[in-house]
Amino acid sequence: MHNPTWEKRLLDIANAEDLEQLRSIREREQTRMATELSTSPAYEVVESLNALHDALITQVLKLAEYDLARLGHGAPPVPYTYMLYGSGGRYEQTMYSDQDSGLVYANAPNEVEEERYRNYFLQFSQVIVQHLIKLGYPPCEGNVIASNPEWCLPLEGWEKKIDAWFAEPSWENVRYLLIVADGRPVYGDRELAGKLQNRFFNDLLSHPVIARRMMENTIRHKVLVGVFGQLLTERYGEDAGSLDIKYGAYIPMVNAFRLLAVQAGIRETSSMGRIKALQQSEVLTEKEAEDASEAFELFLKMRMKATGSDENGQMVGTGKIPSKQITKEMRAPLKKALKAGKRIQLRVQRELQRRFGGR
Known part of the structure; x- marks a missing residue:
């Protein structure tokens, strides 16, 4: 449904050039939504809030790409997708949700490129996480976060990890599989996320x-x-x-x-x-x-x-x-x-x- 007011808010986010602007938008919009909660259906407010979070995170990713290019690291070397887990993956974030995230990027053709990709995306993820902290999103206490090298991997690395979790269903591995089950892409190449989801459900059938x-x-x-x-x-x-x-x-x-x-x-x-x-x-x-x-x-x-x-x-x-x-x-x-x-x-x-x- 066409909503000029909401489209203007999303445009403000997309045009924000620094983190201070984004933080100000987040605080203003969340204050407004908290007021709406007493008069509007709860699920409508939750949907709007999660659309706000998605828009803010997307703009942070774009700013992080720009920052790395400005520092001489260039553009992302291959397609990637930034994943949300937990309440973010379920479109159920509140005003106070933390960062539950991961990053998957395309496979490298050789070991030299693999190392280059790994270095770039780890730096990239660290910048993203720090930017989101400045917007008021605390990092995940359980370290399920893209700046953790275990949650920032090429597609084949993610597939091997999911296979290993299914092969050894310890309490911790099952917890990770349940986290992955809630994962969704918020920005980037959604085909990579689809391949991860395929791996999860195929492994589930065989285990x-x-x-x-x-x-x-x-x-x-x-x-x-x-x-x-x-x-x-x-x-x-x-x-x-x-x-x-x-x-x-x-x-x-x-x-x-x-x-x-x-x-x-x-x-x-x-x-x-x-x-x-x-x-x-x-x-x-x-x-x-x-x-x-x-x-x-x-x-x-x-x-x-x-x-x-x-x-x-x-x-x-x-x-x-x-x-x-x-x-x-x-x-x-x-x-x-x-x-x-x-x-x-x-x-x-x-x-x-x-x-x-x-x-």
């Missing part, structure tokens, strides 16, 4: 044992609702009374729908897109999909309202809703949504038991 490991990982985070429908809030410390909406509601549903989608061969990466595709594939009934969508949209909205702060220029969130924000009017729909999340998680658990005799 059925990995499904059990993925299921065990998926049910690790429990939905925070008790057997009597009560909210399980934080009991101790400065966060006492608050609700961990990220790990107690949002992440359990993300994990469940990712697993169901991957097992069904669905390549969509957003949770709402996965729910829709699972219904179309008849993995979920219409009622299950409707309940899941309603619950997940509420979790997205509440996650957007979770507390956050500016820590040394970095926009950092807690993922928790303070007790004073959990109003009486909010409790009934929240409990309903948490129960829907609990049902989905139990379904995944039953699937684990049926297929593999697990816990």
